[in-house]
Amino acid sequence: MAADPSSTLTARRVAQTRREVAETALTLSRERGWDAVSVADLVAASGVSTRTFYRYFARKEDVFVPLLEEATGRLQRIFVTAAEPDLALRSAQALEQSLHDFPGGLGEAHRSYGILLSHDDLEPVWLAAAVRAEPGFAAALRQAFPTLDDGHDGRLAAAVIISCQRIALTDWVAGPADASLTRLAERAIRAGLGPLES
Amino acid sequence: MAADPSSTLTARRVAQTRREVAETALTLSRERGWDAVSVADLVAASGVSTRTFYRYFARKEDVFVPLLEEATGRLQRIFVTAAEPDLALRSAQALEQSLHDFPGGLGEAHRSYGILLSHDDLEPVWLAAAVRAEPGFAAALRQAFPTLDDGHDGRLAAAVIISCQRIALTDWVAGPADASLTRLAERAIRAGLGPLES
DNA sequence: CCCAGAATGGCAGTTTGTGCCAATTTGACA
DNA sequence: TGTCAAATTGGCACAAACTGCCATTCTGGG
Numbered sequence: 001m002a003a004d005p006s007s008t009l010t011a012r013r014v015a016q017t018r019r020e021v022a023e024t025a026l027t028l029s030r031e032r033g034w035d036a037v038s039v040a041d042l043v044a045a046s047g048v049s050t051r052t053f054y055r056y057f058a059r060k061e062d063v064f065v066p067l068l069e070e071a072t073g074r075l076q077r078i079f080v081t082a083a084e085p086d087l088a089l090r091s092a093q094a095l096e097q098s099l100h101d102f103p104g105g106l107g108e109a110h111r112s113y114g115i116l117l118s119h120d121d122l123e124p125v126w127l128a129a130a131v132r133a134e135p136g137f138a139a140a141l142r143q144a145f146p147t148l149d150d151g152h153d154g155r156l157a158a159a160v161i162i163s164c165q166r167i168a169l170t171d172w173v174a175g176p177a178d179a180s181l182t183r184l185a186e187r188a189i190r191a192g193l194g195p196l197e198s
Numbered sequence: 199m200a201a202d203p204s205s206t207l208t209a210r211r212v213a214q215t216r217r218e219v220a221e222t223a224l225t226l227s228r229e230r231g232w233d234a235v236s237v238a239d240l241v242a243a244s245g246v247s248t249r250t251f252y253r254y255f256a257r258k259e260d261v262f263v264p265l266l267e268e269a270t271g272r273l274q275r276i277f278v279t280a281a282e283p284d285l286a287l288r289s290a291q292a293l294e295q296s297l298h299d300f301p302g303g304l305g306e307a308h309r310s311y312g313i314l315l316s317h318d319d320l321e322p323v324w325l326a327a328a329v330r331a332e333p334g335f336a337a338a339l340r341q342a343f344p345t346l347d348d349g350h351d352g353r354l355a356a357a358v359i360i361s362c363q364r365i366a367l368t369d370w371v372a373g374p375a376d377a378s379l380t381r382l383a384e385r386a387i388r389a390g391l392g393p394l395e396s
Numbered sequence: 397c398c399c400a401g402a403a404t405g406g407c408a409g410t411t412t413g414t415g416c417c418a419a420t421t422t423g424a425c426a
Numbered sequence: 427t428g429t430c431a432a433a434t435t436g437g438c439a440c441a442a443a444c445t446g447c448c449a450t451t452c453t454g455g456g
Contacts, residue, residue, distance in 0.1 A: 010422065010434075038411065049436045054413060058318065120256065124322030131325060150389040152365070159361045160390045167350070167357055191348040192358045193391070208402075208453065236442065247405045252444060 018056050018066050021046045023103075025063040026112060034119050061125045064116065068129035074098045076133075076140045087145060088193060091161050092185035095168065099181065110177035117173050130166055134158045164192035216254050216264050219244045223261040224310060232317050259323045262314065266327035272296045274331075274338045285343060286391060289359050290383035293366065297379065308375035315371050328364055332356045362390035 024046040028037045039060050043053050057063050075098040082097075084090040102109035116126045138154035141161075150156040168185035222244040226235045237258050241251050255261050273296040280295075282288040300307035314324045336352035339359075348354040366383035 008423080014434080039413090040411080050412095051414090051436055051438090052434080055435080058413095060412065124326050127325040127329060128322050151385060152389060156362060156365060156386055156390045159365055160358050163357045163361045164354060167354060187349055188354055191350060192354045206454085212403080237444090238442080248443095249406070249445090250404055253403080258443065 014056075015066075017046075017048065019070075021048060021053065021056065022063050022066040026067065026115070029115050030111065034115060034122060061121055064122070064125055065129065067112075068126065069132075071098065071102065072129065072133035072136065074101055076136055079137070080140045080144050082144075087148070087161075088190040089182075089186050090144070091165065091189050092168070092182045095165050095185050096181040107177055110173060113169065113173045117170060127166075130162050134162060137162060160192055161189055164189040212254075213264075215244075215246065217268075219246060219251065219254065220261050220264040224265065224313070227313050228309065232313060232320060259319055262320070262323055263327065265310075266324065267330075269296065269300065270327065270331035270334065272299055274334055277335070278338045278342050280342075285346070285359075286388040287380075287384050288342075289363065289387050290366070290380045293363050293383050294379040305375055308371060311367060311371045315368060325364075328360050332360060335360060358390055359387055362387040 021042065025037065025042055028041060028045060039050060039053055042060075042063065043050050048056075057065065075094055078097050078101070079090065079094040082090050082094055084093055099109040100106050102112070116122050134155060135158075138158035141148060141154040141158055148154065148157060165185060165188075168181065168188040171184055171188075172179055172181050219240065223235065223240055226239060226243060237248060237251055240261065241248050246254075255263065273292055276295050276299070277288065277292040280288050280292055282291055297307040298304050300310070314320050332353060333356075336356035339346060339352040339356055346352065346355060363383060363386075366379065366386040369382055369386075370377055370379050
């Protein structure tokens with residue numbers, strides 16, 4: 001067991017287990033609410049020891065990190081693949097599409113983010129995930145819009161777009177699941193990108 | 199003790215104590231590092247009981263919230279007072295000025311944010327504070343730039359500017375304290391506001 | 397001066413999170 | 427295929443973070 005390019009069998013298994021624990025956490029949270037779920041419950045329901053749980057996740061709330069990383073990965077992949085030439089519109093459409101692709105569909109996404117956004121000790125996790133997604137999204141931006149130059153390798157543009165997406169998502173979660181997320185997000189992103197021009 | 203408009207004597211005293219505990223936390227963190235400070239130390243050093251500590255702060259890390267709120271309040275006040283007509287430049291200057299006004303001066307600000315940004319369990323607090331500052335900054339924006347309209351009552355513009363300030367601040371903290379924060383931040387904010395035009 | 401309501405303190409008890417070591421599993425290499 | 431160092435895991439015991447509950451103190455109006 002030497003130079004692991006980060007995807008040996010073991011690494012995959014670990015990632016898989018991590019994901020399963022995360023999924024379990026989401027399920028339990030839907031059933032009885034996040035604050036009624038202890039890590040004792042969590043490990044009992046997912047078959048890992050408490051000690052291992054804390055090797056996978058630095059804090060209890062971090063159980064959701066794998067799912068959040070998956071979500072941002074999905075968003076990025078859709079974003080670079082898309083054809084729409086308009087930056088704001090493409091960002092908005094990618095966001096909506098990524099939520100459609102959420103495991104369980106749009107409804108589950110709505111419910112899941114609802115949980116995440118309605119608990120004070122979960123909000124920071126979600127915010128931190130958004131920030132951690134910035135470098136990756138910046139890379140996606142550079143790939144999809146090579147001419148775009150914000151002087152910071154896309155980091156700023158990425159931060160701005162993600163902020164707007166965050167606000168759009170917040171609004172969406174507060175309303176009905178079938179609201180037009182794209183329209184919401186596109187208006188938000190366009191407005192965020194150019195408030196000086198209006 | 200009935201209808202408190204939120205500033206009875208007691209309320210003031212409580213706020214004052216909260217602030218003192220926060221200050222104590224910052225001092226102790228500078229001396230021995232944040233992870234070497236337990237709430238036991240904290241309450242011993244500031245003369246409140248553990249139980250009261252947790253009435254003041256939901257989580258241990260939230261000790262810094264009062265200082266962060268103070269900082270964003272300072273920033274807002276400076277922003278609305280300033281004369282500079284250019285949005286990006288004014289935002290940047292306000293940021294720098296607010297750091298000059300940090301208790302203890304620019305050096306202390308640099309050190310303090312250094313602590314905040316270099317600990318995994320403190321980063322979320324700082325991010326959450328930035329997000330909570332958005333509505334207030336949006337109000338400041340509306341007051342200072344009545345013509346600006348982002349379709350969301352300034353919330354989007356505020357989020358964008360705060361994101362850019364956050365990135366500029368991160369860069370500043372990573373470098374020397376006497377770097378030109380204004381130039382850094384102005385470039386960041388201008389780039390953040392209009393990546394489509396370049 | 398009195399007293400209802402608020403703030404505080406003190407524990408006991410729960411939950412979260414860690415250090416340490418022994419047992420198990422993995423996968424490169426002979 | 428068998429061997430073995432490295433990595434993963436589990437099981438305590440324990441430290442630290444939190445909470446519920448109630449008795450005590452403090453506040454400030456009548």
